[in-house]
Amino acid sequence: MSDQKNSPASSGQGVSRIVPVILSGGSGSRLWPVSRASFPKQLWPLTGEQTMLQQTALRAVGPEFAAPIVVCNAEHRFLIAEQLREIGIEDAHIVLEPTGRNSAPAITAAALIAAEHEPNAVLWMMAADAAITKPETLKTVLGDAVAAARSGHVVTFGMKPTRAETGYGYIETGAELSGTPGVFAVAAFREKPDAEQARAFIADKRYLWNSGMFVFTAETLIEEMRAYAPAVLSAVSEAVEKRVRDLVFDRLDPNSFGDAPDISIDYAVAERTKRAAVIPADLGWSDVGSWDALWDISKKDAAGNVALGDVFLEDTQNCYVRSEGMVAAVTGVSDAVVVVTEDAVLVTHKDRAQDVKRVVDRLRAAGRHEALAHNRSYRPWGFYESLIQGDRFQVKRIVVGPGEKLSLQKHHHRAEHWVVVEGVANVVRDHETIFLRENESVYLPQGCTHRMENPGKIPLTLIEVQSGSYLGEDDIIRIEDTYNRS
Numbered sequence: 001m002s003d004q005k006n007s008p009a010s011s012g013q014g015v016s017r018i019v020p021v022i023l024s025g026g027s028g029s030r031l032w033p034v035s036r037a038s039f040p041k042q043l044w045p046l047t048g049e050q051t052m053l054q055q056t057a058l059r060a061v062g063p064e065f066a067a068p069i070v071v072c073n074a075e076h077r078f079l080i081a082e083q084l085r086e087i088g089i090e091d092a093h094i095v096l097e098p099t100g101r102n103s104a105p106a107i108t109a110a111a112l113i114a115a116e117h118e119p120n121a122v123l124w125m126m127a128a129d130a131a132i133t134k135p136e137t138l139k140t141v142l143g144d145a146v147a148a149a150r151s152g153h154v155v156t157f158g159m160k161p162t163r164a165e166t167g168y169g170y171i172e173t174g175a176e177l178s179g180t181p182g183v184f185a186v187a188a189f190r191e192k193p194d195a196e197q198a199r200a201f202i203a204d205k206r207y208l209w210n211s212g213m214f215v216f217t218a219e220t221l222i223e224e225m226r227a228y229a230p231a232v233l234s235a236v237s238e239a240v241e242k243r244v245r246d247l248v249f250d251r252l253d254p255n256s257f258g259d260a261p262d263i264s265i266d267y268a269v270a271e272r273t274k275r276a277a278v279i280p281a282d283l284g285w286s287d288v289g290s291w292d293a294l295w296d297i298s299k300k301d302a303a304g305n306v307a308l309g310d311v312f313l314e315d316t317q318n319c320y321v322r323s324e325g326m327v328a329a330v331t332g333v334s335d336a337v338v339v340v341t342e343d344a345v346l347v348t349h350k351d352r353a354q355d356v357k358r359v360v361d362r363l364r365a366a367g368r369h370e371a372l373a374h375n376r377s378y379r380p381w382g383f384y385e386s387l388i389q390g391d392r393f394q395v396k397r398i399v400v401g402p403g404e405k406l407s408l409q410k411h412h413h414r415a416e417h418w419v420v421v422e423g424v425a426n427v428v429r430d431h432e433t434i435f436l437r438e439n440e441s442v443y444l445p446q447g448c449t450h451r452m453e454n455p456g457k458i459p460l461t462l463i464e465v466q467s468g469s470y471l472g473e474d475d476i477i478r479i480e481d482t483y484n485r486s
Helices: 052-058 074-086 103-115 135-150 195-203 218-228 230-241 254-258 265-270 291-297 350-365
Strands: 019-024 069-073 093-097 122-127 154-159 170-176 184-190 207-217 244-246 249-251 276-281 306-308 311-314 320-323 328-331 336-340 345-349 376-379 382-390 393-400 408-410 414-422 425-429 432-436 441-444 450-453 460-468 477-480
Touching (some): 019 052, 074 093, 074 376, 103 218, 103 230, 103 265, 122 135, 135 207, 154 218, 184 265, 207 218, 207 265, 218 230, 291 320, 291 336, 320 328, 336 350, 382 460, 414 425, 425 441
Parallel strands (some): 069 093, 093 249, 154 276, 306 320, 311 328
Antiparallel strands (some): 154 207, 170 184, 170 207, 184 276, 244 249, 382 393, 408 477, 414 460, 425 432, 425 450
């Protein structure tokens, strides 16, 4: 558990600060092949030099904000902690979901944890994967939202529509609230419309896009969950009460959290509460939910193209072309999306960008590894990637960060040969310790106990050659692990 000095709401000066709550549980399958379950879109720098998670966290840095609460998938915990450290946020309260149960259980967990220290703390709930291009406007409307939240309202931000969008939900605004200029009652939430309804919503100035951002006090949210989603509150309360500390993370109790209904905050509370309020705003907001949405908010050349990576365009207009590896050449097309990664290529018309999820579903049904994970796999100590794979052998590149080390482990079905190509390594092999420099190697026979550590100041890079009857990642018997992995 976190102590009072690191609590989400306390400021050390007796003043309750805004608690940013960042939900980072999505997989962003419509942005495949870049975004995949093992490394989703919020962890990628899609809209600038920083990742979307980092951009989201930096919107809530300053004296008026407490340390953020980040609710995320346990698989991403080390990546998220490292990305936050890269931008100077080292006191984040990272809460691990044992299983995805949608936004209502996640935000309830954050509210209960914040309420342990300050029941009246104001929470600002954000998705980790949305873009805002007008941050100066955000500061103004956030102040209005906080004031309304302290008056007991559940406040959301309604984005002023710029087109007849069928991929967003809409909010119908009601009357302006008394004593809170610029804040309106919510008349109704509307589901994602068809094209005809969307055009009607655009013509009627009362309708706004639903951004999915909310501001409320912890106490208000808990009260509304008790009234409208008691099963969620009961299960999550028990999961929070039984949570355990794991390094710098809080693990929610898996059995209790698994009992929580799978439901969004919109369905659980926002569409039912009588305290709902909305602030119309033009924040340059996008949920970056598809490749055409990313093209829409990206900087374009004179021909309307967005070209990122090793890309060559000829007689091409209004396209989004991105390469994460090999050269991508595109000629004689318009309104296309072309995305190249090391192991997959996507080509689609911008108007069909929403259909990418259907392709991912087919890949998943076919059992294809590319549906869920990249060739490069990240670990708390660094990463590895497969270079060559054949019958009874595999070659990998492994990179270990300074001061990091792999688990003490053994394999039943394979032997390994490690060759250091950059940096230095301390290798434990059964009862001996071997120091390796560049161009030196070690052989690890099948069944031996082994471990590798980088004692140096630069990343350690090595080539691993595996050989044996079975080379799967589940043939790892961990004996001891710095990162508490099983």
